[in-house]
Amino acid sequence: MNEESLSQLYLKDTAFQALMQRRIFNVLLVASPYDAFMMEEDGRVEEQLYFEYVALNLSSPPRVTRVSRPAEALVLLADKRFDLIIMMPGIDISETFTGAKDIKSLYHDTPIVVLTPFSKEVSRRLAKEDFTAVDYVFSWLGNVDLLLAIIKLLEDKMNADNDINEVGVQMILLVEDSVRFYSSVLPILYKFLLKQSLIFSTEALNEHEQMLRMRGRPKVMLARDYEEAVALYEKYGKNMLGVVSDVSFKRDGCKDPEAGLRLAAYLREKDPYLPVILESSEIDNACKVEELGSIFIDKNSKKFPVDLGNAIMKDFGFGDFVILDPETGEELFRIHDLKDLQRHIFDIPAKSLLYHASYNDISRWLYSRALFPIAEVVKQHRFTKIEEAPAVRQLFFDLIVKYRKMKNRGVVAVFRKDRFDHYSNFARIGQGSLGGKGRGLAFIDSIIKKNPVCDNFDGVTVTIPRTVVICTDIFDEFMETNNLYPVALSDQSDDTILKYFLQARLPERLIEDFFALFDVVDKPLAIRSSSLLEDSHYQPFAGIYSTYMISHVDDRYEMLAMLSDAIKSVYASVFYADSKAYMTATSNVIDQEKMAVIIQEVVGRQTGDYYFPSFSGVGRSLNYYPINDEVPEDGVAEIAIGLGKYIVDGGLSLRFSPRHADKVLQTSTLDLALRDTQTRFYAIDMKRGVDDGFKVDDSFNISKLRIQDIASTGALRYMVSTYDFRDQVIRDCDEGEGRRVVTFANVLQHGVFPLAPITDFMLTKGQEEMGRPVEIEFAGVLTPENKTKGTLYWLQIRPIVERKDIVDESVLALSDDKMLLRSNTALGHGNIDNVDTVVYVRPENFSSSNNSLIAREIEKINRNFTERNEGYVLIGPGRWGSSDTALGIPVKWPHISSARLIVESSLGNYRIEPSQGTHFFQNLTSFGVGYFTIDPSSNDGIYDVEYLNRRPAIYESDFIRIVKFDSPLVIGINGRKGEGVVVKPE
Structure with a gap:
């Protein structure tokens, strides 16, 4: 069950952008000037609607156009499309309903709502009219919230088939035949739902996601008789959050004083755990409702809105998840959000877990928060015996972990110190640009999210390292507040420029953010440049600016000092002599360059005093050095043990074509293997601190080690082979006497780690998504002692600009x-x-x-x-x-x-x-x-x-x-x- 549930989860992420596709943007109000004025108080209905939308963080408030009579409406409708027509009857009520028929005959898809003042006389006259052309009648009680509720009710109805049945958005069914009563209940219900969804949307990772999450709020459907209620349940019942119903309404065309009780019994038969709230103006119904196990609300109560809100909060899964002792009904503790549930899932007593799972409380709570994929798996899991509790706890924990990883992937989250944790993947500090490399990493993360195979690529996880980007606006603030441009743009030496930058101060608000980062990432950090011009499509600035790596130490203040100096040193490298020369060569202006900085966990593991990845590599989707059966389109990769700086600096790496990994030129003969393979590699020296300060040379704490020395520790297993000098052969293992030779034979030829197919995947998908040939960088960690084969980190992607000139x-x-x-x-x-x-x-x-x-x-x-x-x-x-x-x-x-x-x-x-x-x-x-x-x-x-x-x-x-x-x-x-x-x- 666990594996199946977990594997399905990745394929079911909610496309919030696909929700609420049909919206009401233009409203036509047909009302006499007096009625319109009375309705708006001072003629500002559009403005009031706008402020109502803004207060609830809703997008696209509708525009309202007013005409006095149905005949004018027809003239206007001939020229302009309206999504909703609201009609207010004047002295001649019949004119309104006749006009509605005329409009409906020509524009049958446009919803028409009649909005009428409430009085006994109006009700008596309305009873004689033909309602066939009207979708809904509402009673105007002077509350602008009703207009919002009408618009949302109609939007919910228009989007129900896709959003509820296809995506899994939940539905609340309101059953009420009293126009006056549902006109007052609907605004209460929508205001409550929109405020709740606004609270839950703050769990989103950025403002855009937050707006999209609002679309996942439960929908409200209005039924005005028994048959309509049953029809809505049969259509959308599998995604129903709960029911709010009157007790007395029409059934089989006649008023039935117990229709609500019959409906509740019918629904309970279909779904024993569906929450049903019954309201009635007759207090005698309270006992009958309680016998059904439902909540009763007195319609005549002066605090009816509060009672309704409390009942929905308690029964429909809103608010905190209250863990109860099923034997005493006592509250044990509360769960506030998904992260809280993950933290406390193992603290929930087995009997409480069984009780809440039995009543679908957990899935309902998740559904109300628009956490549809995880809620669906939880709901489908039938938990019936208390002995299953440990396995169920583990399943739910694994589901939450996987879901949170999935939600973090492909999203550039706003860094919040209280939210950044082990499942955070990519976050930004500041509002400016991410820079070239930052954009590339975000793009890679989106490719990984689209391809679930990356979660388990033949036993390997393909991901990006945990990354925080300090955006370009922080660079601007740093340069201006410290008045650094005069020295930066001068002809001073690199060392002098660096000295001035190190003396400057970063914005103090970053300190708490950095501390939150240190709490999560306990590995060395790479501080990399990500400038506006770097890795752009037509002028990549690859390798021009500095990259510093700092060790991880337990003292947070020492880490803070190192990180701050590293960031300032990367900023300074924009203005070094080499950078200025490059700017001149590329016709760019140095003072237009803006720098974002990537703070990233360094891929690798520690061996003794040194930290390094198992291997690093670069790949290109076009191979201009094809050999044997290779063609340029097969792509090419180069890999080396240790940090990627070794390849960047032109060291002896191992070249292979991902589609021909069994044929490696450098290991094809004994002489070539001994002569043309890597003998040294780069690693971070964890002992070497920064006591004497940062230098222009960004590799001051990088050591060059001998392969032979480190191979004896077993850290290079599967990447090195052993040269048997007695038999004059190379054996594909790291045991025995003799020189260790970097062949990657067990990786490329024997499939210990599926590097070649993953590289081919990255190059093929990267080129496909970017629409042009690409160059990539990656690093990996082999974990042969674990269940998984290891992890491959995709570090960078940038375009190769291919000249199309035809050579004669x-x-x-x-x-x-x-x-x-x-x-x-x-x-x-x-x-x-x-x-x-x-x-x-x-x-x-x-x-x-x-x-x-x-x-x-x-x-x-x-x-x-x-x-x-x-x-x-x-x-x-x-x-x-x-x-x-x-x-x-x-x-x-x-x-x-x-x-x-x-x-x-x-x-x-x-x-x-x-x-x-x-x-x-x-x-x-x-x-x-x-x-x-x-x-x-x-x-x-x-x-x-x-x-x-x-x-x-x-x-x-x-x-x-x-x-x-x-x-x-x-x-x-x-x-x-x-x-x-x-x-x-x-």
């Missing part, structure tokens, strides 16, 4: 002697125009020991190109952008931001595997920059360096030459085929 095939087909460069593994797509300069690292003088010096020289050269707004071709050995100088030249994106084509060329004695997945690849694709990989010594491509050496240089140093041609170079890339060329000028 005749250019690609030119003979080799006409080529300056030809690559068979080219990244990018289309033609690159207006480039006439080549900057290249001189192969004859190259030594990897000089790579840091070369990086600084290229930074200066790039700055000159940026100032002149010119592009160039950049050629060099090894991996561009690697932080490991042994693997390549350690440039950052701003240092090469004006390059239009970047080329990695292997030298005979310096051959590094081609790179992919480093952070600035997102920028390459966004700006249409090409990336060639060439290995001339293996006949893989062409690089005619001799041709360049023969040309005169406009700049020459020990390491670099710059050659400028008289006309632009012809540069073309076919990204789908992975072919790219640069043609020598004629």
Whole structure:
């Protein structure tokens, strides 16, 4: 029962936006000027209705148009559509009813309500009229609440079939034939329901959700005789919250003084636990009502509205859920809301739980709060023996947990310190923008919510880490109150800018919010940038700003100091020299950049003094490095043990295509596996605090560890294999003597963790939902010792902007002697125009020991190109952008931001595997920059360096030459085929 109930729950979330689709927006009031004025007191009915709607947090108050006579109404109806017509009879009552017939014959779907003053004389004259064209008659008692009740009653009727029968919204049935009485009861009933739903809607996670939750309030249906009441029960009875009925009304066309008692008996036969409230002006009926087990209310009582409200509150599941001792009737304690029920479900005595479950009290209480999915499962569960109590408690607890997780998913909640808990997924502090990464995370969360498979993907949960976003308006407030713009926009050094930012103060109201966050998240925190421009569709600012990670400590004030400084340090990174250079390169204005900050639990587990995820990865839905049977549309992923910074920095990660995970190039031979796999990884050093303050370098507390050292602890099980040097083989386990090799063989080939299918799912769904090729980031934790295989955290999604230019095939087909460069593994797509300069690292003088010096020289050269707004071709050995100088030249994106084509060329004695997945690849694709990989010594491509050496240089140093041609170079890339060329000028 548990598993079945739980699995169904995800599929039944309530679409509140689909409720109340039919609304009354335009009301036509047909009344003489005198009647209209008397009704409005001073002619402000529309204004009064508006204030009534606003007070109850209702949207779309109707507009009221007035005409004097039915004939004028017909003229107006010919030009304009009205959703409701209210008619007030004048001196000639017959004119009103004749006019109603004329209108109904032409506009039969438009409801017509007659609103009449109450008097015996009016009642006597009304008795002679034909009511067939009129939907309802109401008695005007001078209360504007009646207009609200009429509109809501008709809206409920219009939406009943969908909202009650399809969605499960509950219904309250009012059975009353006295026009005067239901005209006074309905406003009381609606006012009560709307106020209750306003209270319950505050459980929603943001203002939008709150407005939508209001639509889930119980509906009211009015029956005026026995047959109409039975027909409404038969149509909507399975979702009935309760009944309020008179005792005396018509049955079989005649007045029956006990019709209400008969109706109550009929309903109790169908549903023994349905609450029925019976009201009567004859006090003698009280005993008969009590015999039926119903509540009696005296219609003549001066406190009738209070009595009715109390009875509904007690019997229909509103207000607190009062836990009773069934033997004594004594109140044991109260449950205020769903979170409270979750907290106290195991405190409810077994006999009390059985008693309340037997009478459907629990499901009714949930239904009244519009918690339909969970209420439905609770109602369907038949709990009959007290021995089942422990299992029932666990079921209800699991249901609440799953429901709250589901409701948190896909919603950016407003952060409230009293509501943020272990089931909160995504919340925001402030009213501004979430920034690029924040929007991406919210988008990911919505994709996960739409796909229930993420809850159990072959034993793995796919989710996002718990996240709180500090919105951009907090950044604005911080900058202005601390007067930071003068220093931020100056040419001061990065260290000076950071010093000023760290001395500034964040808004004090954040302190309590941060304390609430620390109470829930007991893991290290990542403080990441999420700027307005970052990860936007056409100018992603990936990897430009800082990300700090802070350890978790028990001292809340120490945590507060670290978190505050980390946020201020991320703010400061907007104004560092690299960021300013990047802004110039992308034609953006630095003072228009706004920064949101993401505070996120760091994915991982602790091993000794270090904290890290089992693996981190990036994926792209278009693979411009396909091998063997792969095609570009299969996508590609790169994974590495530890923090994702290792991949970002260009470290040796494991590349695989999710649809061909059994064929991994790097582990296809023994030599490749030993040479081209990860030997080190990044982890947070939990011992290294921030005693000496935050630095411009955001990795000051990140340690680079040896795979071999940590593998011996067992923390890398299933991700590493063991090299057996005696037999010269790699065994897919982490036991025995020998070097540990990062192969992920048990994950990719043996299915210990379904990483490949999940990655394929994320790339396919991400591309489908975004409508364009995407790049993603993810991290995972393997938990082989638990029942589940682990958790995969989807960290980021951003678009790859694909150039659609068609490359002239005749250019690609030119003979080799006409080529300056030809690559068979080219990244990018289309033609690159207006480039006439080549900057290249001189192969004859190259030594990897000089790579840091070369990086600084290229930074200066790039700055000159940026100032002149010119592009160039950049050629060099090894991996561009690697932080490991042994693997390549350690440039950052701003240092090469004006390059239009970047080329990695292997030298005979310096051959590094081609790179992919480093952070600035997102920028390459966004700006249409090409990336060639060439290995001339293996006949893989062409690089005619001799041709360049023969040309005169406009700049020459020990390491670099710059050659400028008289006309632009012809540069073309076919990204789908992975072919790219640069043609020598004629």
